[in-house]
Amino acid sequence: MRATRLGLTSLRGRRLLPLLALVLLVALLVACDAPQSTTEIAGNNNDKLWEPYRVVLVLAAIVFVLVLVLTLGFSIWFRERPGRPARQIHGNTRLEVIWTLIPVAIVAMIAIPTFDALFKIDKDPPADAMKIEAIGHQWWFEFRYLDDKGETVLTTANELHLPEGKPVTIALRSVDVIHSFWVPAISGKVDMIPGHDNNISFTATKARPEPYLGQCAELCGLSHANMRFRVFVQAPADFDNWMSDQKKDSTSATGDLASEGEQLFAQSACIGCHTVRGTSAQGKVGPDLTHVGSRTTVAAGTLENNAQNLARWIRNSADVKPGSKMPPQGASAGGTLTDDQIAAIAAYLLSLR
Numbered sequence: 001m002r003a004t005r006l007g008l009t010s011l012r013g014r015r016l017l018p019l020l021a022l023v024l025l026v027a028l029l030v031a032c033d034a035p036q037s038t039t040e041i042a043g044n045n046n047d048k049l050w051e052p053y054r055v056v057l058v059l060a061a062i063v064f065v066l067v068l069v070l071t072l073g074f075s076i077w078f079r080e081r082p083g084r085p086a087r088q089i090h091g092n093t094r095l096e097v098i099w100t101l102i103p104v105a106i107v108a109m110i111a112i113p114t115f116d117a118l119f120k121i122d123k124d125p126p127a128d129a130m131k132i133e134a135i136g137h138q139w140w141f142e143f144r145y146l147d148d149k150g151e152t153v154l155t156t157a158n159e160l161h162l163p164e165g166k167p168v169t170i171a172l173r174s175v176d177v178i179h180s181f182w183v184p185a186i187s188g189k190v191d192m193i194p195g196h197d198n199n200i201s202f203t204a205t206k207a208r209p210e211p212y213l214g215q216c217a218e219l220c221g222l223s224h225a226n227m228r229f230r231v232f233v234q235a236p237a238d239f240d241n242w243m244s245d246q247k248k249d250s251t252s253a254t255g256d257l258a259s260e261g262e263q264l265f266a267q268s269a270c271i272g273c274h275t276v277r278g279t280s281a282q283g284k285v286g287p288d289l290t291h292v293g294s295r296t297t298v299a300a301g302t303l304e305n306n307a308q309n310l311a312r313w314i315r316n317s318a319d320v321k322p323g324s325k326m327p328p329q330g331a332s333a334g335g336t337l338t339d340d341q342i343a344a345i346a347a348y349l350l351s352l353r
């Protein structure tokens with residue numbers, strides 16, 4: 001008698017375990033910080049995308065519960081019992097027609113709000129929309145701010161600043177393979193295709209001090225996962241200040257280490273690929289470094305921007321970003337610069353604010 005009771009308890013315990021694990025998992029997921037969430041609406045496109053998203057969510061929940069209940073129910077109600085064999089059924093035209101028509105109706109219910117939202121998003125931007133060009137590179141984003149004639153007034157990399165409440169239109173391009181521009185909280189993703197111009201237009205609606213995280217959303221090679229960018233949505237006056245600061249050429253470094261770094265940089269291979277406006281560095285292959293010290297991250301959003309990480313990047317960028325196109329500069333990795341020289345160049349780059 002005692003043994004039976006013990007046996008029952010442990011059996012019930014074993015059945016409860018998966019349920020408890022599921023509850024724990026849900027609790028953990030709910031507590032998750034979601035820095036790249038499409039449910040956080042910080043742009044007018046996401047506002048329109050919410051309608052079809054909600055329809056899909058509700059329909060999916062109904063289908064999930066219904067299928068689960070019926071599957072469990074049928075397994076129990078029609079199971080084989082002593083003296084009653086399970087019924088074998090082959091084909092039922094009426095049922096088959098019903099379960100073909102139901103999904104057709106569901107797809108139609110999803111399609112109507114989806115197309116409606118797509119057409120709303122695809123509307124031409126207003127004539128006074130701010131013009132930006134975003135160019136995908138393996139593996140970083142180049143951003144160019146354009147004037148009314150389409151001339152570049154400012155080039156930056158991996159950090160996009162936008163004024164709150166002002167419409168922007170972004171021409172999406174690529175210099176190598178297909179990439180995709182995606183800031184989940186602000187707008188849906190659009191591909192950046194070599195030789196073909198795509199566009200995305202939206203208005204960022206919520207300024208905040210922390211950046212919105214963006215990510216390349218098209219598998220584009222070894223370091224695709226390390227191809228990130230940040231979007232800073234600012235109050236219009238703050239954005240204007242940022243813009244006028246960024247438009248200025250760089251000034252000479254102050255301090256011994258940074259000055260030494262400035263000289264080393266001007267004589268190094270760096271200037272073949274990078275631009276620092278106001279200096280002899282006019283390379284166009286890598287990111288524009290004119291105000292690199294003012295950015296919050298290096299290596300396309302992978303590392304915090306500080307002297308240590310900059311030095312690590314210069315020494316051997318592939319150590320941070322596998323497959324990186326920037327050749328290693330540190331003597332220890334096959335380059336020509338000593339650790340002291342790299343530290344000086346990192347100090348110079350940080351001084352470019």
Ligand SMILES: [Cu+2]
Nearest residue numbers: 216218220224
């Ligand atoms: Cu990618």
